[in-house]
Amino acid sequence: MSLLFIGIDPNTGDKQSPTVWVDREKHELVLQGWKPDAALEAECAAFEAPGHASGLPENEAVIRIPARMAHMVREACDVLEAADVR
Template identity: 55%
Template sequence: MALLFIGIDPDTGGGNCPAVWVDRPEGDRTEAELVLQGWLADAATLERCASDSPRPDTEAVIRIPARMVHQIREACDVVERSRL
């Protein structure tokens, strides 16, 4: 796994907080992926999300604070550059 750390929630003091990585293509995988650490969604959020997109056991719904837009955007830029 070729994880590139992008950043953590800027309003926290260190570990145990939402974070963003990019998993760069490696081996047979030809596309990069975003890896997100966030807060687990509550039951009401899970239910609401399931009404739009049922979630299989292999997926999770998490919450990321909007103040992390910069880190998510940076991760998206890394992914797009890897496609060139």
């Protein structure tokens, strides 16, 4: 299995579980989070970065994770950087 579990929201309940993994095979972060409300999704879709079209491509999504999980995202990044041999 290529997924390495990093952590889950420590304040999670039975029905919510924002989670951070690392896909070791693909060298990617894998995040599970809350769906945004329509206003946030629209704001993200309207964002224009130089050299990129605005909007959300069909194969992408906006998610939200709580700030209390930032250390898990950092840990996942450290795992990826340590494993990156490219």
